[in-house]
Amino acid sequence: MSAYHPLTAEEAIQLAKSLPGRFPDQAELECREIGDGNLNLVFHVTAKHSDHSLIIKQAVPYAKVVGESWPLSLDRARIEREALEMEHSLCPALVPEVYGYSDEMAYTIMEDLSEYTIMRKGLIEGNSYPKFAEHIGEFLARTLFYTSDLGMNQQKKKELAGRFINPDLCKITEDLIFEDPYRDSPNNSYPDSIADEAEALRGDTELHFEVTLLRHKFLTQGQALLHGDLHTGSIFVRAESTKVIDPEFAFFGPMGFDIGAVIGNLLLNYAATPGWAADPKAQQLREQRLVQMSQDVWNHYERNFRQLWNADLLDEMSRTPGYQDHYVLQVLQDAAGYAGCKMIRRIVGLSHVIDIDTIADATAREAAQRKALAIGKNLVRHHRSIKSIDDVIELVKQASGNEVSI
């Protein structure tokens, strides 16, 4: 019989106390459960009169977002913890440190980041994060390169892939991103005002074709260890610092999926900007900044990735002239396609983003929804003919129906 049970706040405090060296001996600990309650309990343990603190994150055996009827393997807590450890070893400054864990109880004790802001919230508030593209570009390049056959021994990579087989969490992605938005599914959710858009999505078989190619690649291409859910709600930011959290969807998949997640979520915020900006000038500045960030994320990724390839390539055949360019372009095309899929599903699928859903003005909200869909569809439709990041930006501008000078 499993010893698993959901932790109480008192148990969380005891766990925190039992970790050597994390708190002063006589510290009086306090604990608050701060999770959003969808997939996990999150305990924030602090010491009175001190700045010592930590987080205990525990998986629960179901996904609340779709009711308790969607059971989820507790093994995802191990997967998340091992992914955190791998990412932290590759990018110590960009990933919280793991202090301890129990696979049986499905919890991980880790660095507290409560000084940080969830990036999605920061973007909605109109904050600028001038280091973000550089940081996330480095995170993407290092985690993807060093867990691929390019930068990791190929036998070791296969063993590692076996530890990141993640059927339950992958199924959420497969269903919610690559299937439901294109059919009449009870999981879908959208206001009547854009029912025409949702219906058009269901009938657009040319679009389905491109989505199916991206879906097939998601299902079959174990290119590198992905974060698997790298939206702006999985990233903590401060002005000069970036931390990537929550890799419970980690598995070996196509590199472009992680990159596309970042860019797609920046573009969702871009589509939402008229709903948040105080005036046309502020709107223009924010839009320019978001488009520039999307471009910079790719450029920093590409620069770092090519540097790692040139310095640390293990795979001899990949030195073949022209192959690096081919590989990088394929990843860009995939990233654009996945960015588009992620934008579409956040408008008509099960799980939305507050960037758009909390726009107060109904007209502005609907305009944002339609713009996000237009951009998403344009990226998916044309992803295979993209030749550079400029092409991606051009597809965004085309679909936005307005000029964004950058």
Place this chain on the structure above:
Amino acid sequence: MSAYHPLTAEEAIQLAKSLPGRFPDQAELECREIGDGNLNLVFHVTAKHSDHSLIIKQAVPYAKVVGESWPLSLDRARIEREALEMEHSLCPALVPEVYGYSDEMAYTIMEDLSEYTIMRKGLIEGNSYPKFAEHIGEFLARTLFYTSDLGMNQQKKKELAGRFINPDLCKITEDLIFEDPYRDSPNNSYPDSIADEAEALRGDTELHFEVTLLRHKFLTQGQALLHGDLHTGSIFVRAESTKVIDPEFAFFGPMGFDIGAVIGNLLLNYAATPGWAADPKAQQLREQRLVQMSQDVWNHYERNFRQLWNADLLDEMSRTPGYQDHYVLQVLQDAAGYAGCKMIRRIVGLSHVIDIDTIADATAREAAQRKALAIGKNLVRHHRSIKSIDDVIELVKQASGNEVSI
């Protein structure tokens, strides 16, 4: 401590006796070790004065073909046995039945096929196998379809993929097929008479590019459970029956790799034909038959695969118009590329084929080697622009430098 040790003939007899119902109670059993000794011990256990018999195959912890210094995981015996069971469940008539096994001792007890001939030997003798293409086309279609995301629940497929992580055996393929022939490797082996060809292969960076694409797909694309080593030495034949054996290289990889293995080995025999045929007329007949078989293997595969897709498709998005055609063409292109890679490595790499190496006449042997290389290179070079099986045959003819009317 592991109980593993290599079985003796006496132990093999005891194991055979312990299986209920396989031999008459008082049967007097005999045992001969009949393996080629490279990777496995193979015991043939028979009962005197009866036609009851069986095979016990046991893995040894090294690959002899490259000296005892190449250690190999014994877990491959489990992988082979589970692959046999999976293949047998999908194609009972085309795969030997498993009677028993021990993972710890790394043996499998299975149906005896000593009435059959190894297909490579039969082809060298000039035999015709009119049912072969139909049988192997069915084997390929059923095993590949039902273990892919098209025909298997996608969560179940991921769990299954975890059981077929096969780093040691995959590395043999990665090194010997996708790397050594294109560089100066101590593993390579070829006569001085074709040193010019081997040198040209090492300098042909356009060819390397195509090989690297095929290598990347082999390393990353978990499309279906492959046999992984489906050459004509892994197939037993009789006039009306075909049995696929030896799936110890099984793993989740690109479908085209198995199909290409069959076609590439038929074409190796085709390239060798002038060295074996009694006269020009016999030569022409054999060549025509082998080219027709290669074509028929694909056609039977395609017909079966499309039927299964139309009848048993589980993946809703894959119903998208045009996607089946796209998918099948991609598999054909891969198959042609992999067929080419396999032909090339059998001429200049570590492990050759007797179809060519045992041609008595040195001139005929060299001509066969050069023809095999020419066909292999032509297939690899042009695999991405192939549109139909006719294109594949055209590439074969082009490179053969003679007309094969079929």
